[in-house]
Amino acid sequence: MATTAPRAGLTMGHIALHYARPDDGPLAARLLAQMGLVESQMLPLPGGNFYRFVVSPDHVARGDGIVFLSCLPEPQARLIAAMRTALGVGTGEEHPAVSAYRAMMAQDFEASFHFALLVDSLEDLEAMVLNLQHLAADDPDLKGRITIGMNRARPGDAAIDARLDASPVFATVTRHAYGGGGVQVFVETDLVCAGQLGESMVFEFDYVFPGTPRHILSAVEI
Numbered sequence: 379m380a381t382t383a384p385r386a387g388l389t390m391g392h393i394a395l396h397y398a399r400p401d402d403g404p405l406a407a408r409l410l411a412q413m414g415l416v417e418s419q420m421l422p423l424p425g426g427n428f429y430r431f432v433v434s435p436d437h438v439a440r441g442d443g444i445v446f447l448s449c450l451p452e453p454q455a456r457l458i459a460a461m462r463t464a465l466g467v468g469t470g471e472e473h474p475a476v477s478a479y480r481a482m483m484a485q486d487f488e489a490s491f492h493f494a495l496l497v498d499s500l501e502d503l504e505a506m507v508l509n510l511q512h513l514a515a516d517d518p519d520l521k522g523r524i525t526i527g528m529n530r531a532r533p534g535d536a537a538i539d540a541r542l543d544a545s546p547v548f549a550t551v552t553r554h555a556y557g558g559g560g561v562q563v564f565v566e567t568d569l570v571c572a573g574q575l576g577e578s579m580v581f582e583f584d585y586v587f588p589g590t591p592r593h594i595l596s597a598v599e600i
């Protein structure tokens with residue numbers, strides 16, 4: 379008896395994300411576009427717009443590389459609210475597990491649920507970070523809604539280290555990825571409700587240097 383089903387291969391299809399309130403839809407969609415995703419459909423609905431994004435224009439007609447974005451369904455919103463009330467989130471009586479979870483996430487953006495996209499140009503990634511830093515600091519709507527973190531490649535490759543030392547965004551970064559040959563950018567936003575507390579979403583953007591067979595996404599190093 380076969381223990382595995384024969385198959386030709388899989389690709390990553392889609393992820394379904396949610397914003398908290400109907401009015402948040404356009405701003406959440408704007409942020410996804412600023413992060414490089416391509417909006418291919420916007421369906422206005424009374425309970426909040428439904429959006430379909432894809433990772434590149436090549437994916438508009440495909441069934442993979444898709445990010446769906448819609449308003450939090452009411453039962454899920456009630457579940458999150460009940461959970462947060464039970465745990466005393468944001469009160470003086472907050473359950474110690476909540477602060478422990480937050481402390482873990484403050485140390486490592488990718489310690490819990492997150493979603494990563496691979497970027498094929500370091501210059502594009504640097505431009506995205508500069509833009510998001512500007513929006514996080516100065517945009518009237520996005521100010522305070524975005525937190526950005528970065529990991530440099532673990533040092534050891536002279537050419538990569540020199541390139542990152544000359545980078546407008548990575549030069550001052552002191553954190554390192556779980557490996558060499560690539561960099562990571564993390565964008566956390568409360569415009570998307572996910573994670574264990576239903577209060578934010580962590581997006582990751584990675585770049586892998588060409589010609590590095592062992593890199594951050596091929597092997598984890600501790």
Ligand SMILES: [Fe+2]
Pocket residue numbers: 488492494582
């Ligand atoms: Fe990750």
